[in-house]
Structures are given as C-alpha cells and as structure tokens.
Amino acid sequence: KQEVTQIPAALSVPEGENLVLNCSFTDSAIYNLQWFRQDPGKGLTSLLLIQSSQREQTSGRLNASLDKSSGRSTLYIAASQPGDSATYLCAVRPDGSSNTGKLIFGQGTTLQVKP
Amino acid sequence: DAGVIQSPRHEVTEMGQEVTLRCKPISGHDYLFWYRQTMMRGLELLIYFNNNVPIDDSGMPEDRFSAKMPNASFSTLKIQPSEPRDSAVYFCASSFSGRRNYGYTFGSGTRLTVV
Numbered sequence: 001k002q003e004v005t006q007i008p009a010a011l012s013v014p015e016g017e018n019l020v021l022n023c024s025f026t027d028s029a030i031y032n033l034q035w036f037r038q039d040p041g042k043g044l045t046s047l048l049l050i051q052s053s054q055r056e057q058t059s060g061r062l063n064a065s066l067d068k069s070s071g072r073s074t075l076y077i078a079a080s081q082p083g084d085s086a087t088y089l090c091a092v093r094p095d096g097s098s099n100t101g102k103l104i105f106g107q108g109t110t111l112q113v114k115p
Numbered sequence: 116d117a118g119v120i121q122s123p124r125h126e127v128t129e130m131g132q133e134v135t136l137r138c139k140p141i142s143g144h145d146y147l148f149w150y151r152q153t154m155m156r157g158l159e160l161l162i163y164f165n166n167n168v169p170i171d172d173s174g175m176p177e178d179r180f181s182a183k184m185p186n187a188s189f190s191t192l193k194i195q196p197s198e199p200r201d202s203a204v205y206f207c208a209s210s211f212s213g214r215r216n217y218g219y220t221f222g223s224g225t226r227l228t229v230v
Binding site for chain 1: 219
C-alpha cells in the first residue's frame, strides 16, 4: 500500500531564506507526483507536476525534484517571501496495477515565512 | 476555462437534514474525484468516477453518503441524514487521462458545518 509522508509538519523561516520541503513515498511505482499549495480556508492549487520519467520541474522560484528509486521528492523554494506562507501538499499517483487515477496525499507541511 | 466549480461554498445545516454538494468539472476531463478534508485526517478520497462511471467508492464512510455523476459536466455528493462528524471541507477535483498531462485541478471546496 502506497503511503506518502511529509516532513517536517511545520516550518518557520525568516524572509529571504532558501528552503526545502521533503516528501517520501513507500512504493516507487508511480505515474507522477504533484505538489500543491493550500492557503487557509482555500482549495488546493497545483504548483508542479513531475512525470515518472522526469527528474525535476521548475516554475519561477520553485523547483521540484523526483528520485523514484529512493522514493523521494523535494520542493525547493528560493528567496522565500511572506506570501509563500501556506500548506504544501505532496501527492503521488500510483502506476501499474494500482494505476486507477487517484492521488495519494501526504499530510502536508505548513510553512510560515516571517517578514 | 473557469476551473472546477463547486457549490455551495458554505453550508450550515442541522443534524438529520439532507445535504447535497455540487460539482462541475473542467470540460473535457474524464476523471472526477470527491475528497474530504479535516484537521484530524487530512485529505481523504471518498469516491471517483471515470467517464461518469463510479470506479472506487471504498472511501465513502457510510451508507449515508452517496454520489452521482449523471453526465460529464455535473456530479453531486449527498449526505442523508447528516451528522456533526460530517463537518469538513469537501473538495471536488477533475483530471484528464491524456498521456501528456494527468494533473489534478481542485475546486474551491464546500465547507460543511452540521450542528
């Protein structure tokens, strides 16, 4: 059974710092991995999608990497800003016989960037 | 595209009443998912559809919950009778199974409060 874990559960950093959020998954047979952002009381916004054949994806100050063999993904945020404060969720879509289309989510990392 | 549209945004109801949540997926998407989010349990997949057909409803907590997708542009999640423990944010998401992109798009959610 695929399980997704995100560590740490919460993170507080001063503005301007570069930071890394971690995501690990137990089964390397994945179709893709997606990072989402959720602001308090809001829905989920997709940030980056990495297909299983890719190593990384970049969007602005965000860079997501994927290492399937080790079951890990990282989300790198450069030059953090107070507006980056939110909960970041990692989700995996299983592949193979488990490729049913559904995503399995981690519990999220709540980030606070202090001015 | 207007994205995934959910209604209502907020719902407050008394215990025992019937509640119906609505979702309009992105046009052309062939997968539709219903998730529930609480502080204690995070994001839980309740049920999902492929081409309007329910594929996996193993996440539906009880027989009080039911979901339908009468056509490609509309789905409902119904709770009857509602209970206080059903209070949560319910999200609808849609996805396209085309090879180049299998990412999810979430709606803004319905915040349900059962008193």
